[in-house]
Amino acid sequence: MSEQQFDVLVIGGGPGGYVAAIRASQLGMKTALVERENLGGICLNWGCIPTKALLRCSEINHLLHNLDAYGFKADNISFDFKKIVDRSRKVAAQLSGCIKHLMNKNNVTVFDGHGKLLGKGKVAVTKDDKPVAEIKAQHIIIATGARARVLPGLEPDQKLVWTYREAMTPTEMPKSLLVVGSGAIGIEFASFYLNMGAKVTVVEVMDRVLPVEDVDISTFARKSFEKQGMKIITSAKVVKLNKGTNDVEVEVEVAGKIEKIKVDRVISAVGITANSEDLGLENTKVKVDRNHIVVNQWLQTDEPGVYAIGDVVSGPWLAHKASHEGVICVEKIKNLPDVHPMKVENIPGCTYCMPQVASVGLTEAKAKEKGYNVKVGKFPFIGNGKAIAMGEVEGFVKTVFDAKTGELLGAHMIGAEVTEMIQGYGIAKTLETTEIDLMHTIFPHPTLSEMMHESVLDAYGKVIHM
Amino acid sequence: MPHNVLMPALSPTMTEGKLAKWVKKEGDKVKPGMVIAEIETDKATMEVEAVDEGTLAKILVPAGTEGVAVNTLIAVLLEEGEDASSIAKSADAPAPKTVTPANQPKADATKPAPTMAVVQPAAAAPKAEGSRIFASPLAKRIAKDKGIDLASVKGSGPHGRIVKSDLEKAPAGTATKPATAGAKAPMMHATGPDAKALADAYGIPYKLVPNNGVRKVIARRLTESKQTIPHFYLTVDCELDTLLEVRKQLNDSASGYKISVNDFVIKATGLALEKYPAANVSWTDEAIVQYERADVSVAVATPNGLITPIITDAAKKSLKEISSQMKDLGIRAKEGKLKPTEFQGGTISVSNLGMFGIREFAAIVNPPQGAILAIGAGEQRAVVKDGQVKVATIMTVTMSTDHRCIDGAVGAEYLQVFKKLIESPMSLIL
Numbered sequence: 001m002s003e004q005q006f007d008v009l010v011i012g013g014g015p016g017g018y019v020a021a022i023r024a025s026q027l028g029m030k031t032a033l034v035e036r037e038n039l040g041g042i043c044l045n046w047g048c049i050p051t052k053a054l055l056r057c058s059e060i061n062h063l064l065h066n067l068d069a070y071g072f073k074a075d076n077i078s079f080d081f082k083k084i085v086d087r088s089r090k091v092a093a094q095l096s097g098c099i100k101h102l103m104n105k106n107n108v109t110v111f112d113g114h115g116k117l118l119g120k121g122k123v124a125v126t127k128d129d130k131p132v133a134e135i136k137a138q139h140i141i142i143a144t145g146a147r148a149r150v151l152p153g154l155e156p157d158q159k160l161v162w163t164y165r166e167a168m169t170p171t172e173m174p175k176s177l178l179v180v181g182s183g184a185i186g187i188e189f190a191s192f193y194l195n196m197g198a199k200v201t202v203v204e205v206m207d208r209v210l211p212v213e214d215v216d217i218s219t220f221a222r223k224s225f226e227k228q229g230m231k232i233i234t235s236a237k238v239v240k241l242n243k244g245t246n247d248v249e250v251e252v253e254v255a256g257k258i259e260k261i262k263v264d265r266v267i268s269a270v271g272i273t274a275n276s277e278d279l280g281l282e283n284t285k286v287k288v289d290r291n292h293i294v295v296n297q298w299l300q301t302d303e304p305g306v307y308a309i310g311d312v313v314s315g316p317w318l319a320h321k322a323s324h325e326g327v328i329c330v331e332k333i334k335n336l337p338d339v340h341p342m343k344v345e346n347i348p349g350c351t352y353c354m355p356q357v358a359s360v361g362l363t364e365a366k367a368k369e370k371g372y373n374v375k376v377g378k379f380p381f382i383g384n385g386k387a388i389a390m391g392e393v394e395g396f397v398k399t400v401f402d403a404k405t406g407e408l409l410g411a412h413m414i415g416a417e418v419t420e421m422i423q424g425y426g427i428a429k430t431l432e433t434t435e436i437d438l439m440h441t442i443f444p445h446p447t448l449s450e451m452m453h454e455s456v457l458d459a460y461g462k463v464i465h466m
Numbered sequence: 467m468p469h470n471v472l473m474p475a476l477s478p479t480m481t482e483g484k485l486a487k488w489v490k491k492e493g494d495k496v497k498p499g500m501v502i503a504e505i506e507t508d509k510a511t512m513e514v515e516a517v518d519e520g521t522l523a524k525i526l527v528p529a530g531t532e533g534v535a536v537n538t539l540i541a542v543l544l545e546e547g548e549d550a551s552s553i554a555k556s557a558d559a560p561a562p563k564t565v566t567p568a569n570q571p572k573a574d575a576t577k578p579a580p581t582m583a584v585v586q587p588a589a590a591a592p593k594a595e596g597s598r599i600f601a602s603p604l605a606k607r608i609a610k611d612k613g614i615d616l617a618s619v620k621g622s623g624p625h626g627r628i629v630k631s632d633l634e635k636a637p638a639g640t641a642t643k644p645a646t647a648g649a650k651a652p653m654m655h656a657t658g659p660d661a662k663a664l665a666d667a668y669g670i671p672y673k674l675v676p677n678n679g680v681r682k683v684i685a686r687r688l689t690e691s692k693q694t695i696p697h698f699y700l701t702v703d704c705e706l707d708t709l710l711e712v713r714k715q716l717n718d719s720a721s722g723y724k725i726s727v728n729d730f731v732i733k734a735t736g737l738a739l740e741k742y743p744a745a746n747v748s749w750t751d752e753a754i755v756q757y758e759r760a761d762v763s764v765a766v767a768t769p770n771g772l773i774t775p776i777i778t779d780a781a782k783k784s785l786k787e788i789s790s791q792m793k794d795l796g797i798r799a800k801e802g803k804l805k806p807t808e809f810q811g812g813t814i815s816v817s818n819l820g821m822f823g824i825r826e827f828a829a830i831v832n833p834p835q836g837a838i839l840a841i842g843a844g845e846q847r848a849v850v851k852d853g854q855v856k857v858a859t860i861m862t863v864t865m866s867t868d869h870r871c872i873d874g875a876v877g878a879e880y881l882q883v884f885k886k887l888i889e890s891p892m893s894l895i896l
Binding site: 338340404405406407431432433434436437 | 602603604605607608611622623624625629630
């Protein structure tokens with residue numbers, strides 16, 4: 001067992017941890033990273049990336065079944081489900097390899113194992129309960145992420161009741177499934193399996209799908225999903241699972257009545273819970289609130305020299321937020337000038353269902369709740385040349401402004417490629433642009449992004465193509 | 467080659483001005499040094515002289531135009547033999563400046579004199595005048611709406627950029643410009659009811675007197691002063707009998723000049739600062755500026771409003787020099803003909819309303835200075851001396867002070883020195 005000393009030690013190699021490690025090393029600090037499973041964390045191995053690989057396939061499948069609209073004809077369209085899943089695993093493996101390379105390139109020492117705080121700047125690393133190393137570090141950053149939340153009665157069993165892990169690596173295509181929870185994860189799997197040809201039911205406890213999004217987005221998304229054949233039950237909860245040998249009868253309570261739905265598989269996507277256990281936090285002053293580590297705006301815990309970033313702290317639980325926190329945390333440790341705390345309202349969120357959903361900032365309802373007098377603009381895909389040419393006429397772009405100052409409070413988009421466009425509004429928000437600056441920005445024609453312009457114009461009664 | 471005539475910067479702080487009058491007409495021949503136009507800035511009217519010889523071919527900005535930005539093309543001069551067709555080309559091409567304000571070296575027309583930049587910062591603006599202020603569009607919008615001068619705000623964004631959250635802490639109403647231009651502008655500081663709206667509502671008859679440049683500057687600077695400077699006041703009585711006697715002797719034996727009580731006061735103000743430099747200071751966020759020369763700004767009432775010409779290094783000047791300089795400055799101040807260097811700066815101010823019989827008053831500190839002396843009338847009052855009531859000529863002086871840089875005891879000690887000088891005036895003559 002080796003004992004080594006570092007300036008910065010990061011526990012967890014996901015998008016929060018590995019980015020923090022690279023940045024620390026860039027700033028001249030001797031840096032180590034402890035990872036117990038795969039570099040790249042959930043995001044890269046079991047989340048964002050492999051699901052995007054899968055969703056790409058379901059998009060292709062959708063397109064192949066709509067070839068006629070574009071003047072093509074093909075018979076006997078079929079797919080090899082194993083190949084589709086294998087492809088997504090290869091994508092994940094390739095990227096995880098890239099992170100390993102990045103660690104080497106940036107002189108970050110990687111320890112394979114589980115890190116545990118011993119107090120006084122010490123961390124023990126073990127692998128399969130065998131000690132690997134004892135590391136001393138001036139600064140310890142906890143970036144251990146989160147895992148799927150488990151609801152009683154809805155415990156995953158790896159066979160009939162899946163979490164995202166099983167849902168991502170099925171051996172065969174289920175004919176029908178029921179997704180519990182209509183947040184980003186639930187809806188992405190629902191959309192994937194629906195477009196691959198499964199019969200999909202979504203059960204949501206709130207009164208609408210994608211409940212964190214603007215109401216208009218939720219309403220539109222629901223209509224669109226239902227048009228595609230998805231069954232959506234809102235204000236409902238799963239009360240009982242009657243498991244068979246290769247199927248499940250799900251009892252869903254809606255408005256006091258029980259509805260029984262028989263499906264091949266159930267996916268539980270009811271949120272996440274932080275990985276804050278077994279970290280040796282009891283050896284420190286680190287505070288934990290409902291499983292999440294409590295930090296200040298600089299990601300510092302109550303224990304001097306111990307920090308936490310990403311999913312293990314408060315939300316939103318998104319990879320890009322974790323990475324950004326990693327950078328803020330490390331730059332603050334180095335005491336760089338011009339380090340700024342994260343602004344939650346500037347963190348965009350993307351959901352890769354079909355149609356895609358992307359947003360940043362306040363919803364219209366939230367803005368009103370906060371007392372803003374708002375100006376709202378909306379522009380539909382059907383009014384956009386590029387959208388019509390692409391055959392993607394479903395969706396809209398909504399913008400919410402503070403009527404008093406012209407501040408862009410929020411932007412909400414649904415439709416093709418919106419996840420690639422939202423960062424335009426992200427820049428606008430970060431730079432604190434007003435409606436005037438957005439109106440003065442020249443958007444290239446023909447692009448979907450022109451809708452972003454039109455939406456702003458619409459908020460001020462100046463829309464052109466509507 | 468045609469010569470472009472650009473709007474000159476008459477002072478380091480000037481960003482725009484009013485083209486008050488064209489002295490020459492289109493077609494007039496001009497020679498270097500000839501006055502071609504008059505420009506009214508926020509403080510004074512200045513003459514613009516031609517630098518090149520030629521014909522005033524085209525006037526591009528008509529007389530009476532307000533808010534002409536510095537370096538705007540205002541006219542074109544043609545050399546002999548050139549015709550008007552070359553004007554258009556010239557207007558686009560960068561050309562050397564061909565005008566300079568009268569009585570100022572040419573170089574000064576375009577760039578701020580560095581010494582002035584030191585003594586004439588806006589009170590809360592450590593940034594050099596004319597340097598670009600980085601602020602987000604939203605911050606600019608909010609500043610404009612709230613009337614906040616961005617120069618007075620410290621930015622917390624990337625590279626010190628001013629962002630929205632910085633303005634939540636900033637005091638409202640420090641802007642150098644009203645929210646919207648022209649007569650439509652709301653009252654400069656959008657606090658309190660609009661007098662005009664109220665007068666309309668209650669049917670009070672009135673007429674509107676447009677705010678001239680001086681009036682706007684008074685409104686802005688004094689509002690800024692009262693809102694940002696923590697004032698306190700110290701009052702002292704000075705016996706004037708000896709001073710009046712000395713003054714009488716001096717004036718009786720003099721020819722060609724007459725020294726006023728105010729000249730003594732100016733001299734004493736400066737000399738007291740020299741003897742007690744702790745009061746010769748200005749506040750900045752970074753440090754207290756302790757001046758090593760006492761320049762006394764003297765408030766002069768003009769038809770346009772208050773202006774404060776400066777007796778530079780008043781401690782070193784003789785009463786006779788102060789007297790004659792003050793006379794000249796006073797006359798030109800009333801004509802609006804002071805040069806910016808003559809009224810911008812100063813390390814302390816004196817305001818004397820004694821001639822109106824005002825017994826005492828408290829003045830507002832003239833930012834960025836640290837103090838102002840308000841001088842009351844010298845009048846005979848009953849004073850008690852050694853248990854007996856006697857008659858003495860008393861002048862009450864009230865010092866208004868910026869507590870950020872001058873504490874009570876410091877102000878009081880300064881006034882002691884001042885009082886001693888006034889009551890033992892021989893030291894002012896030496």
